[in-house]
Amino acid sequence: MSKPIVAIVGRPNVGKSTLFNRIAKKRVAIVDDFPGVTRDRLYMDAEWISREFTMIDTGGIELEGQDVIATNIRIQAQLAINEADVILFMVDAKTGITQADEEVASILRRAKKPVVVAVNKVDSPKDSQGLYEFYNLGLGDPIGISATNALNTGDLLDAIVEAFPEEKENDTEDDEIKVAFIGRPNVGKSSMVNAVLGEERVIVSDIPGTTRDAIDTHFVKDSQKYVLIDTAGMRRKAKVDIPVERYSVMRSLRAVDRCDVVLMVIDAVDGITDQDKKIAGYAHEAGKGIAIVVNKWDLVDKDDKTTLRFTDNLRAELAFMQYAPILFISALTKQRVQRITEIVKYVAEQHNMRVSTSVLNQVIEDAVNISPPPVDKGRRLKIYYTTQVSIKPPTFIFFVNEPEIVHFSYRRYLENKLREAFGFEGTPLHLIMRGKKQDD
DSSP: OOOOEEEEEOOTTSSHHHHHHHHHHHTTOOOOOOTTSOOOOSEEEEEETTEEEEEEEOOOOOOOOGGGHHHHHHHHHHHHHHHOSEEEEEEETTTOSOHHHHHHHHHHHHSSSOEEEEEEOOOSTTGGGGGGGGGGGSSSOOEEOBTTTTBSHHHHHHHHHHTSOOOOOOOSOTTEEEEEEEOSTTSSHHHHHHHHHTSTTOEEEEEEOSSTTOEEEEEEETTEEEEEEEOOOOOOOTTOOOOTHHHHHHHHHHHHHHOSEEEEEEETTTOOOHHHHHHHHHHHHTTOEEEEEEEOGGGSOOOTTHHHHHHHHHHHHTGGGTTSOEEEOBTTTTBTTTHHHHHHHHHHHHHTOOOOHHHHHHHHHHHHHHSOOOEETTEEOOEEEEEEEETTTTEEEEEESOGGGOOHHHHHHHHHHHHHHHOOTTOOOEEEEEEOOTTO
16 A cells, blocks of 8 residues: 655745655654665655655745746646645745745645645744734645744644545455556656557456556466556656656655565666666665666667676666666567566565575574674674564564674675575565574
């Protein structure tokens, strides 16, 4: 089930990023702090009173000139409305209501989406006197906060969670593999979906999905059931220079939450971008099975080392996803398209793999004998016992003497040894270090 998405909208300098960072530090983030994963992100997974959600920092509404103010405000506000479950509209108590605020408010009033108005920079009781002015926006009770000083952010989060849609059970069959095609606009996601469905022996049915404006395509191939989630649909409007991709990312995050396997689609001509890395990082941290699909390979001038150079560049840019298989295809010419379902099925199996405890402990014992843990301030790490506690992704608990002395490099060494022994291609691994005294 996908987590609700909260989009923060408003003018520049009203404190959107400050609030975003404040919540990230206070209630946070359900992600592992592994080196190599991009931290320059637009999103944050958070939790408040047992409800998980994803918050998007959409950036300020750019006012580049009087002649384009209305156009930019209208388009950006509408994009946020379309993609989010709850809109967090931030305004500034110091400046009061501005023309830009009124433009956004008029659009939000007509929308059928919950809106929470956060009046930022209410740093003292004196500042709260101006709070009543914001009732004129017609969007309900404004909530005065100070993002800088963390004042009243709890009440704000209460209001946001209260506005979430009701949770729905996931009715997808357990034996279906849910596949999300993610990537920037125009990389060929829809063409790839159509190419996959054009294969022989495929039974197809279109069923409305839980994602707005998206259709989940259910089909069967070689007795395996699949659900294809296409996240395409967002396009940059002509002659309007705005960061549309900041909003298209919302669809990708929602699709990642719902799927088992992510197909990260890269344009062979453009190569990998920062936006690709952000979405790939989210999928990695969400513990999803992942494969990288390089589309439009037919448009690349090649020699005998082109594939190797492209692969090396991808590995360098996505250092945290060395485990992900890479497939070079052309949705247009159908080159290697038939391998997409093969690689999805394979990654799903790896993502769902469970190994026996006895074999697992033998592998770890051998790994420690080959390369003993380094000494940290006179203390040496001891690993007493290891067990796999879950799948999707495979998760292992290591019972050790002192979890805090486990260095990242040794954790990565253990992960590599697990991959050497069992494969786990296409899936992240979660390694949890837990303290256990030797005489327990």
